[in-house]
Amino acid sequence: MFVFVLIKKRTDMKHQVIITKRNRTNHLISAISLFSIMLFSCLNFAQELDSKDKVGVFHFDEEVIDYGYIAQNDNGVRTFKFTNRGRAPIVISKVKTTCGCTVPTYPKQAILPGESGTIDIKYATNRVGAFSKSITVISNADTSQKKLRIKGNVIAKAVASTH
Numbered sequence: 001m002f003v004f005v006l007i008k009k010r011t012d013m014k015h016q017v018i019i020t021k022r023n024r025t026n027h028l029i030s031a032i033s034l035f036s037i038m039l040f041s042c043l044n045f046a047q048e049l050d051s052k053d054k055v056g057v058f059h060f061d062e063e064v065i066d067y068g069y070i071a072q073n074d075n076g077v078r079t080f081k082f083t084n085r086g087r088a089p090i091v092i093s094k095v096k097t098t099c100g101c102t103v104p105t106y107p108k109q110a111i112l113p114g115e116s117g118t119i120d121i122k123y124a125t126n127r128v129g130a131f132s133k134s135i136t137v138i139s140n141a142d143t144s145q146k147k148l149r150i151k152g153n154v155i156a157k158a159v160a161s162t163h
Helices: 002-053 157-162
Strands: 058-060 064-071 077-084 092-097 102-105 116-123 129-139 145-155
Touching: 058 145, 064 077, 092 102, 092 116, 102 129, 116 129, 116 145
Parallel strands: 064 145
Antiparallel strands: 058 077, 077 116, 092 129, 102 116, 129 145
């Protein structure tokens, strides 16, 4: 009986040693897998940050231009001035307005980092009354659709001279 117990204990220990080796191998594989996933995630995140750093960034002097009171049929042209504060050129692909009474003129060439540009907006001042119009600048900048606004009040010529 003593020999049987001794043999049984040796067999159990041998089996336990094999299980322990398997556990160590599994832990090692898990640790290497986890490390690999973390490494690739960090590299991917670093590439995303690097590509985000290389975009154009609009900085407008004003995002809302208030005409105040303006006489009917007066010059309705106003200018939005901006600077590219990013690290890549900005290309404006389109400037949309909310109606045909607002006509934009914008640069077609790329605005390089550090350079400035202008967007002219001509509002048709032939209609009397208050107005508020939205302008959407579509570009490759960090904010692909930048909203600008003009507002004011067109008054009749006779009233304008007394105002």
